[in-house]
Amino acid sequence: MSKTGTKARTKTETKVDRPRLHKVLLFNDDFTPRDFVVEVLKAVFRMNESQALSVMITAHKKGLCVVGVFARDIAETKAARGTEAGASRGYPLRFDTEPEE
Ligand code: TYC
Secondary structure, three states, rough: OOOOOOOOOOOOOOOOOOOOOEEEEEEOOOEEEEEEHHHHHHHOOOOOOOHHHHHHHHHHHHHHEEEEEEEEEHHHHHHHHHHHHOOOOOOEEEEEEEOOO
């Protein structure tokens, strides 16, 4: 017991880190048709027309756009499906993933 009458206690906590979420990024290019980008966003990311248009236009104007945030394996699968959809038609469309801070 200290002079103040308080007793030192030791509390043991086990902290479990939540798995980090990953962003899916869409990159602009000069060749993939806008309509095709919109169709891929709707098919792979289950976006409606106006969401897909807005993401496509942002990537087109700014160079890239965050499409969404997902658990790592989901993000990687969606990015690969989007990139493959473009490649299957000969377009350089590119999606990639990045861990969230
Ligand atoms: N820049 C392309 C064009 O003008 C359209 C486009 C938009 C391509 C977004 C990729 O991520 C992209 N046809």
